[in-house]
Amino acid sequence: MTTTTPTTRLAPSPTGALHLGNARTFLINWALAVQNNWHIVLRIDDLDTPRTKSGADQQAIEDLTWLGMNWHTGPVYQSDDLAPYHDALTALAARALIYPCTATRNEILAAASAPHSDEHEIHYPAINRPPSPAPFTFKPVTDQNTAYRLIVPDTPTPFTDTRLGPQSVNVQQQVGDFVVAAKSGLPAYQLATVVDDARQNITHIVRGDDLLRSTARQLILYHALNLQPIPTYTHLPLVLGPDGRRLAKRHGDTRIAFYRDRGVPPQRLLGLLAEYCGIGPRAPLTPQDFASRFDIAKLPTDPITFTDRDHRWLCDE
Numbered sequence: 118m119t120t121t122t123p124t125t126r127l128a129p130s131p132t133g134a135l136h137l138g139n140a141r142t143f144l145i146n147w148a149l150a151v152q153n154n155w156h157i158v159l160r161i162d163d164l165d166t167p168r169t170k171s172g173a174d175q176q177a178i179e180d181l182t183w184l185g186m187n188w189h190t191g192p193v194y195q196s197d198d199l200a201p202y203h204d205a206l207t208a209l210a211a212r213a214l215i216y217p218c219t220a221t222r223n224e225i226l227a228a229a230s231a232p233h234s235d236e237h238e239i240h241y242p243a244i245n246r247p248p249s250p251a252p253f254t255f256k257p258v259t260d261q262n263t264a265y266r267l268i269v270p271d272t273p274t275p276f277t278d279t280r281l282g283p284q285s286v287n288v289q290q291q292v293g294d295f296v297v298a299a300k301s302g303l304p305a306y307q308l309a310t311v312v313d314d315a316r317q318n319i320t321h322i323v324r325g326d327d328l329l330r331s332t333a334r335q336l337i338l339y340h341a342l343n344l345q346p347i348p349t350y351t352h353l354p355l356v357l358g359p360d361g362r363r364l365a366k367r368h369g370d371t372r373i374a375f376y377r378d379r380g381v382p383p384q385r386l387l388g389l390l391a392e393y394c395g396i397g398p399r400a401p402l403t404p405q406d407f408a409s410r411f412d413i414a415k416l417p418t419d420p421i422t423f424t425d426r427d428h429r430w431l432c433d434e
Contacts, residue, residue, distance in 0.1 A: 121346050124156040125149070125321040126314070127181065127188060131163050131173035134372040135180045137423060138325070138356035138364040141390045145353060146323035147186045147404075148411040158317050159191030164309050166196075166301075180373040184383050185404025193317070195309055202304035203257055205312050205342055206265065206297065210255035214341050215297060216247050217263045232306075232331060241266065241293035257302030265298040267308075267338070274333035279351040280413070281326070286333035295334055307334045315344035326352040327363060351413075354420045356393065364423055371423060381431050389431060393421045399430060 127143050129135060135143075150157050159181075161174045178192060209215045218241075232238055250268060271289040278284055288295070297308040304312070314322065314335075329352045339347050356364045364371055376386055384401035391407055392399040395415035402410075 121318050121320055122156050123153065123320050124158060124318050125323060126158040126160050126317060126319050127186070128160040128162050128310075129174075129177040129181070130165060131161060131170055131177060132165055132168040133170055133173060133366075134374055135177050136364055136371040136373065137386075137390070138371075140180070140184060140373055140386070141356055141393055141421075142323070142325050142353055143181060143186065144184065144387070144390055144404075144407065145394060145411065145413070145416070148408040149321070149323060149351075149413065151408040152411070153321075155321055156190070157188040158193060158319070159188040160313060160317070161192050161194045162306075162309070162313075164195045164303050165306070166303065176374055180377070183377055184373070184387065185407075190317075195313060199257075199303070201312050201316055202298075202309055203255070203302075205308060206255045206257075206304070208342060209267065209297070210253050210265075212341075213250045213252045213268075215255075215265045215267050216250045216294075218266045218294075218296070219262050219264075232328070238292050240291070241295065243269075243271065243289060243293060246294055255298075257298070261300050264296050264300050266294040267297045267341070269294050269334075269337060274336055276332055276336055276350065278329070278332075279349055280416075281329070281352060284329070284332070286330060288333050288337060291330065292334070297338070307331060308338060311335050311338040311342070311344065314348060315339070315342075315346075318346065320346050320348050321351070322348045323351045323353065325355050327355060328352065354417065357420045357422050359422060359424060361422075371428075376431055379432060381433075385431060385433075389427055393417075 125146060127146060163169055163174060246268065269289045271287065273285040273287045275283065275285045295307060296305045298304055332350050358364050382401065384403055387404060387407050388399045388402045391397065391402050394411060395417055396410050
């Protein structure tokens with residue numbers, strides 16, 4: 118029996134700069150890894166090419182380093198080796214588990230990105246599926262008008278989240294047959310994540326609860342591709358803006374780089390994030406102290422709201 122080293126990943130996407138909400142999620146992931154002696158992989162999820170920003174990968178690495186986080190492997194870039202994704206699509210095609218689809222460009226582009234709870238997802242009903250899907254040979258970028266969808270069963274997919282407990286999602290009723298390869302031949306987010314997590318032996322996934330609904334889709338792919346290990350999932354409440362929406366550019370500049378450039382010490386930013394994590398009243402904190410004091414059982418169950426008061430405290434105004 119092979120024993121898998123407990124492993125997690127920090128997986129920023131270079132579609133924009135890391136903000137306080139991203140930093141909190143990565144920091145919790147890192148602290149859990151330190152506490153539990155998990156191996157850490159730094160992976161740059163850079164396949165969402167239409168939205169990738171030049172230099173955002175290096176900025177993410179610098180931001181994580183500035184905050185005091187480290188890793189054992191990486192950075193590993195998804196775009197450096199597309200063969201594993203094409204192998205997975207070839208296997209699915211040979212078993213007639215995917216089929217070609219000529220959906221709209223906007224829908225296919227949206228499928229390449231990680232979905233979020235505050236964004237609309239188009240339902241693709243099974244009635245639009247070919248009546249008799251047949252095995253075929255998958256060839257990337259042979260037809261710029263064709264994407265590929267996974268045949269999704271109309272049954273619930275159960276899983277257990279370490280914080281939220283038992284979950285069950287009927288993916289067919291939720292989003293239907295979802296896209297696994299875009300018209301460019303590049304894998305969509307759900308497939309790429311599963312293939313990478315499996316080949317990097319990821320056993321523990323810690324991420325925002327805006328991706329909770331994605332878990333069932335990814336588990337369907339794990340089983341369709343006969344991949345191991347199947348990870349445990351921990352989904353965290355998000356940091357929101359004053360309007361109750363996921364923290365984003367619309368709430369002003371909350372980038373880590375913005376505060377770094379203003380001369381805010383990383384210990385001060387860690388102190389605010391520590392309060393967001395239930396560690397105690399805000400006060401400057403080292404990354405080592407954060408890791409030693411963090412207790413996931415004390416993590417607030419509700420989303421955190423970033424306010425002007427928080428901004429003023431960071432900048433010591």
